[in-house]
Amino acid sequence: MSDRIHAGIVGTGFMGTVHARAVRRAGAVVSRIVGSTPGSSAAAADRFDAEYATASVEELLEASDVDVVHVCTPNATHASIAAAALRAGKHVVCEKPLATGLAEADQLLAAAAGRVATVPFVYRFYPTVRAARARVADGTTGPVRLLHGHYLQDWMALPDDENWRVDPARGGGSRAFADIGVHWCDLAEFVSGDRIARLSARTVIAEPVRGGRPVRTEDAATVQFETVGGVAGSLVVSQVSPGRKNRLALSVDAARESLAFDQEQPETLWIGGRDGNRELRRGEEGSPYSLVPTGHPQGYQDCFDAFVADTYAAIGGQAPDGLPTFADGRRAAALTEAVLTSAATGTWIEVPR
Structure with a gap:
């Protein structure tokens, strides 16, 4: 693997698209993508310019060419996928809500010790x-x-x-x-x-x-x-x-x-x-x-790009101010x-x- 960060994206909807754009803008690689079906995974791999469409979430989490996992799925699945990614030794970017209950959120916070784990409260940017x-x-x-x-x-x-x-x-x-x-x-x-x-x-x-x-x-x-x-x-x-x-x-x-x-x-x-x-x-x-x-407007995607760039800077050892x-x-x-x-x-x- 090169020094570039390799990202795996779970979810192929609107938010998956936003994340993929931000990954590329950060100079990283969309290495793998997985959706709810093989067809949606293959279509998203082409749309997101991903290197591979992956057959399952488990395969994506086990892949050696994934450094950070972006969780962009329906809310109730966030906690389980994020937890599995952390167990696999990956850094994690998880869409909010991080979890649908406080107890699960507490468990994820504890599990994230030693990893970069962020949530896109991007209006900060x-x-x-x-x-x-x-x-x-x-x-x-x-x-x-x-x-x-x-x-x-x-x-x-x-x-x-x-x-x-x-x-x-x-x-x-x-x-x-x-x-x-x-x-x-x-x-x-x-x-x-x-x-x-x-x-x-x-x-x-x-x-x-x-x-x-x-x-x-x-x-x-x-x-x-x-x-x-x-x-x-x-x-x-x-x-x-x-x-x-x-x-x-x-x-x-x-x-x-x-x-x-x-x-x-x-x-x-x-x-x-x-x-x-x-x-x-x-x-x-x-x-x-x-x-x-x-006079040249910046908007939501620019904020998202900045958030992902700061997340990847943190993975590289920096400490960006205000990273959620x-x-x-x-x-x-x-x-x-x-x-x-x-x-x-x-x-x-x-x-x-």
Whole structure:
């Protein structure tokens, strides 16, 4: 084998495609790919420019030409495949949720000791997000007083919209929060440097039946929370908001200025002040993640590319700042458990440490 990292990808859908592009952009090799059938594996090998289509997950995990395994399968299979990859001595990139339960996430975190094991909370890699984080960390904003925002989508807005995530056996006990709400929480904690300590949540099932089957996972959720540092916050999560495609919006209201990030307009960071407001444009913040000149937009795939590049840098012995690991995947599982428990009991819940 050469010095280039060789990746094996499990899963041939949209996320598998995103991962494959990022692997190649990092200068690595898509060595092997496996899908749910031999036909899907062969088609993906051609589409992903992989060296081999593999007959089974086990064969991919045993292959000597795979250094890192990317898990891009339905949620309920993440933990078992990631655990098997770690036992095989591989580094792992696992789609979130890392696991559909906190106990499994704890086990994976322990099993990952000595390996590079990451989860793609890729919104951290927008240069404007890094700029917001830096302003909070160096005291420019002053103490944070409020954290609030939303993550809204519309791909489940119509009564006949259906997806495998609706089935708890494949997607887990939470859908909207576990799928996108954890992204918002990760971003809020990453930017603020604070952590959600306790929360009160309500979940909403907008369409009780889809495809002739009862819906048991939430279409939307509202969350009130308090951080370890005593900051109050609120979040609205929805996959049934018409016209909202991927509206992750975070506001950090501090003593001297407010900051607002909108994932659908990621080229600017809004900075609010009593004496006037302004926008910091990407490219003005000096971030190493700003790859092209101002006015040439960077987007989601660029963030994913940066995440995978940093993961591979960590495999090479470096320590990239802000790389999301299995510890962050475990954190998401703890938040999800707290949200589901609060919604079921109608009470405030302490987030498991």
